[in-house]
Amino acid sequence: MSETKSVIDVCIAGTGSYVPERILSNEELAAKVDTSDEWIVTRTGIKERRIAAEGQFTSHLATNAARKALEQAGLAAEDIELIIVATITPDTPTPATACHVQKALGASKAVAFDISAACSGFLYAMKISKRLISDGAFKNALIIGAEKLSSVTNWSDRSTCVLFGDGAGAAVLRRAEPGEGSIVATEMGTDGSLTHLLEIPGGGTACPITSENVNDNLQTLSMLGKEVFKHAVNRMKEAAEKVIERAGWQPEDIACVIPHQANLRIIDAIADRLAVPNERVFVNLHKYGNTSAAAVAIALDEANRTGVFKRGDKIVLVVFGAGLTWAAAAIEW
């Protein structure tokens, strides 16, 4: 699914992110499961991840990130007309985490709902809100990727527990004024024939948690890592190429690629295939691990706030996740 032309251009007016204080290092994990800092760093690039406190929910992480994005955008909570939270770890199955965020922010005029597209959720939310703004339905939108993956991690499975972390990232989207940057092209896709590669099998209607299966870890993430790896590289490369082509850009025009932060080897493979030099690819997964829907949003905010790109620069975001799902966006900042 793709789009290029909009009636009204839409820009990113502000970004924000929040990660919990508690750092869980590879060394600490190695004291709990049969792994090592060396194995985790070599295979993934991850050094440490953040873990939310007990009583700190996904909506709390999301709200903290959102406040920073609003502040940078120079907008008040009452100016926001749409809130989309992308998450696979909602506070509650219903109501949506976005409703909790709306209340916490005092964004009483906003329509608020969640979307579930795993690690691709933030860019799915970007495309949906861009379209709703460019169609004239809303002026200002707040999109958030937020996860408390520590609550769905099997802490005794070394093949997955070393990978994930908690955090949130947010962006404020609004109509662009003449001369401002804009979201130039977007792409998203899904392959539902590969749901089994990465899933939380229990806790839904297909496999409710019962007193009989409560200790089987069915409510935690399970993954066929090697298969996921292969699809991640191919799909992200294709999605990024599509938005670059639709934007009419060449690889050498791109100031910064911000990919999903899951595995450094995946990121290196994509940079190689896109012919974008590694120094133009933003990486922060060594600090946070894979925070699913939050990952690209946190990376966007860190890159923005540390001056990795400047107004007018061409940047590409590209993500991949369970579903399987993938998405990309070409943005003139």
Ligand code: COA
């Ligand atoms: N520490 C030490 N050894 C580990 C380990 C760990 N944390 N996890 C797995 N191993 C072992 C395995 O048991 C296996 O041992 P064996 O050869 O004796 O059977 C060996 O390491 C290799 O495992 P494998 O799964 O083949 O490793 P890999 O090179 O594929 O790396 C991942 C595993 C998960 C890092 C990698 O597959 C990956 O990153 N996949 C994509 C994950 C991803 O991006 N998911 C999110 C998408 S949104």
